[in-house]
Amino acid sequence: MESSVTIDYFGRPLTISTGAVAKQADGSVLARYGDTVVLVTAVVNKDREEDDFLPLTVNYQEMQYAAGKFPGGFFKREGRPSQSEILVARLIDRPLRPSFAKGFHKEVQVVATVLSADQENDPAILSMVGASAALTVSQIPFLGPLGAVKIGRRDGEIVINPTSLEDSDMDIVVAGSRDAIMMVEGGAEFVSGPDMIEAIDFAHRSMLPLIEMQERLREKAGKPKWQVIEAILPEDFKAEVRNAVESDLVEAFAIRPKLERGAKVSEVGRGLVDKYPDEQKSMARKSVDQIGKEVMRKTLFETGKRIDGRNPDDIRNITCQVGILPRTHGSALFTRGETQALAITTFGTADDEQKIESLHEGERYKSFLLHYNFPPFSVGETGRMGAPGRREIGHGHLAERALLPIIPPKEDFPYTIRVVSEILESNGSSSMASVCSGCLSLMDAGVPVKEPVAGIAMGLIIQDGKFVILSDILGDEDHMGDMDFKVTGSRDGITAIQMDIKVKGITKEIMSKAVELAQAGIGRILDIMTQTLGKPRESFSPYAPRIWTMKVRPEKIREVIGPGGKMIKSIVDQTGVKIDIEDTGIVTIVSQDEASANEAIELIKRITKDIEVGSIHLGKVKKVVDFGAIVEIAPGLDGLVHVSQLSDAYIKRVTDVVKEGDEIYVKVIDVEQNGRIRLSRKAAMKEQGQTEAPKGPAE
Template structure:
């Protein structure tokens, strides 16, 4: 839509541009799959381009091979051609004449003058430096020298532009001709890598990933299922339990400025790293935690998003999250002049600025999980794309090896201060018994045991606590609330009512039964009150449950050591009396778990 509007307008525009989505479903590439189809797709590729070139690619995948991704890009570019042709037809039928504008261009005379002053000086200045700051200082010194010599004669803006163009030309030419980059590396070389885990004593997990002067610290935190992030969008997904945040503070680039809310970089890079890791997160049935990662960029000199992927993997493994496979990422670049080109591995910030492509790839040993490609050229052939993908895989495996030297697999146990989640499954009709009137029951369990409890509408109960004893007691209390009477099982109950022919005993929450006077003791009992009174606790056995749910109890069976069958046979009163079963599984009328104090959520 935006491309069509620009195409028919009088605004200068290099389009039209088309865009498509490509999925990989049951071994077949599918153009613009539906949302239900995407649920079965192992590839989610979004791309945009012109009639002649691919401009942008974003990928989320579940360990898809480089060959499939390349085929998807080729198919997607073909599929967008009708969209581009339609916009061209719109331009012919309804387009306005384009307005003329004069772009800023450095005069040839000024360019030649700056080149004569600085030619051959940029590369030695860069090679003599050892870090990003020194490179910047060396270039600043050359700029100040040029400004001092020509500043009075030429406008500073034009002079600066000429300086940058000469710098760009010399750096690119040196890479193409000699295969040497600004920091002295070859095209395939990766900067020194170091990895650390367990840096924060109180975080559930932490990982520090350093590559050259790019460094990212990732902190992992585990939470209860109810702490998932709620979503409000057009997509069916209503919540997510794996969350990655990326922060790029000004000190990471040696700057001082205000700390504001998340910007384009923070949101985009955070989403890219999250997309890369998501396929490797264990399902909720196996690991019922909400997982939050926060990646803090400590220092930046290119590819902090891929460093945050690596730092996040280290933090997850340090936490003990049983990820399916470790994930690493690498940023690739490209220098292309005419028919010559060089693909660069692990690009610096300067190479990103002066190059023709920013190509980020993340994945496991088996395949790609995320990719982002921004191309600055008007055309890039598929052979170069294939070369870049192959070179990125080689680098990714190298980075993975470095990470696994520090922590070869996820820790076998969660840290002692991380919550342990116990999962129970109860009859949904008994949620009301667990919650109680106005949430009274569940709050009393939480207060008494110090645990956190989440209840889902399908009857799944999550108990979270760092105290194993508290979690055990909470589990026992909930199980007692929802337990069904079992014939032959012995219970400790409380006498709640007395009649002439027996006593009614509550032996489970919401369940009581009658102990006939003949079953109160192992001798003849003249009066019920001679043995028990209201409020007394006694041990009883469930001897029978009739079709209406009435429960028959016996104290004598416990004293005599009878079986349920023998207790029923000796029950002189047969089935004349009877107790009532409170049907405790029924939910409190008119109330939902959420409305009466339980933290409940709907299963998605």
């Protein structure tokens, strides 16, 4: 039987229903907001043995029929998920993951399918709400419901779920429970820390109707939840393990180099586990892991020191280098502790822009790209190489968002820019190292960035009602801590933000303190970066392409292109440049040298210059005929000099006066309605004060 709940949510009807479709799934809902409709299902694997972790998989798919379109490609059907679909799947996943009952480790798959898209109401946000609703009405031990909204801001006013982000200085997605914020992700244009926190808090308060409607749906159609009994380690067994390994773990965590510390911790764990029979080995491993986390936390709260000896707000040692690769357009190496990112900037043209197609935003082109690569050697391991995984796509997207606000507008800097971040070493905060190296690489390439930006990852340890915020976290602190909160920006404001948590949510107080410390840390990092390179270079690499732009009237575009592209091809052949013309009349000229570009610009100016009666031009004789000469006065623009207009003197043969290839001055004496141009050599000579002696018959 179908059950549904409908509310008015910020001026548009929102309906969530269950029981009508996909009834064999453990939980399924149809969510509709405006004319955007998504089907979200949740299924638990009843047969598979439980793991030591939660094997949650989230899939998000946009069906092209949702917008009345055909898929591209030869087969005309949807295939592998696009980058935007992967990013949405990660958005859905992150607030769900910490919201299952403790001890529940069965495989769960959530699938969100966009069935209808109106290009106003974002299916990504609707899918996040739908995923929570599907899990809420299922028997799966999910501790929701959760809400999710997107926030924009225009003229200082926050907008919930904006239908357009034009003129908005922030684009933030926030998810949370009734009591706490669970996830934050988005970009901004130098928004202050306090303004960002207020916007996130407003978003959290705006979620209450979403949570309440899911609770009403659960009352109508929810299944009884499975009861999960958390496997608690016997206290006597854990005490036995503690007595055996605690002092060794304290000693191991005092080792500062990551690989040595990890090897010592593993050695301590293996040495203990090997002493137990097979049936107790799993319990022994869990005990060592729990005690390791307790040791790290206890040391922090008792001594105020972290596992690498730093104070909570200390940042690791930073070194920067720029211009280290000779043939690239820009390069920078940023090293922070044991995390190292090499960024390379490459310039391209409009032909290199990336075409993006999504149901919500339609078709658009990106002229700034950032790609993040995380090879296994960066953590001293072997592993798969090849296409980027979901994590690499997500980290690259965050770093791209962080740098996008400093990229100059296309009108001022008409290059397509690609930054690639190669992670060479990793011990936490590699995406933030990518922001720092990426910014330096852009400046090394000569991109006139608005101002430098940097990034930092903040951590959180909560224990017995107290909390400590950590600046610039290590990989172990990320693994054993309660939060990974990434903030990027300049000295003046935030450009990107991302929060992932492992507890049941954090408060406004914790977020405010984390942002405050993050901005202080960003300032210290920028001090070091700007000592290496204080401003963008004033010249490009000799191996980078140069782009010049000029404007012609749109009605002149046809003349520049010429019949069948003849004219533009001749300019390219003559000068060796690359030319692109937009419908607006913007002409882009790409060349390796300035002289060729200037020659092409001059040729285009001559083509597009209005031919006025009475104007004088230096032309080239293209062809001699019995009745005169055809003279080219501009590329592709010819006129006729009749024999009577060649000279005042008697002319027996046209070739007595001009020959093919001669350059002569001519005056425009008429432009006929059909476009034909009549020229006069003798009129031009008179106007220039020249005379020509008559030529007698040849002897």
